[in-house]
Amino acid sequence: DTAVSQTPKYLVTQMGNDKSIKCEQNLGHDTMYWYKQDSKKFLKIMFSYNNKELIINETVPNRFSPKSPDKAHLNLHINSLELGDSAVYFCASSQASGNQPQHFGDGTRLSIL
């Protein structure tokens, strides 16, 4: 059983398109996250979300938006894709209380043509 699953694994699309990446966790965690890992392998937090609040990294363009239909899902929507959006996007989840460890999905490699 996959704890944190993301789809699709690979996403190839053209500049200007709108795309979504889905994430689901079956760990019963109450907080989910999105990270971006660029070509230099630097992993940066984009969003932290639980049912009470959304925290956005101030460096994230507003073309990126998380959508959570329920506690087990946090999808990432990206509008007007740009070349610089090419990266691997990781979803993660944890219990929010007590700084619990985060568990990562397998990642989605996004390539913009």
Place this chain on the structure above:
Amino acid sequence: QKEVEQNSGPLSVPEGAIASLNCTYSDRGSQSFFWYRQYSGKSPELIMFIYSNGDKEDGRFTAQLNKASQYVSLLIRDSQPSDSATYLCAVGYKSAGNMLTFGGGTRLMVKP
């Protein structure tokens, strides 16, 4: 701005040796410290976490935390070629929605 620094490496050690990976962080309000291992093309995998000053051991891995010096390290005893990977240090701040700040990672190479 919160910063987490790691030497990018590569750190090369012979099989069976102790590998020592280091990480420094800038924010004294940091409360939680994590080590993740990432193989090429794979997702980060949690190795250790530590919240209090001192050492924490789990099998061949020992995490060491010194909050006064703002320093956290990971020791890998009896290093194996399968330990060759990039090791990511991550620091958490409770007031920031449990978001983690990651260092750039240290690439470890264990040579047979």
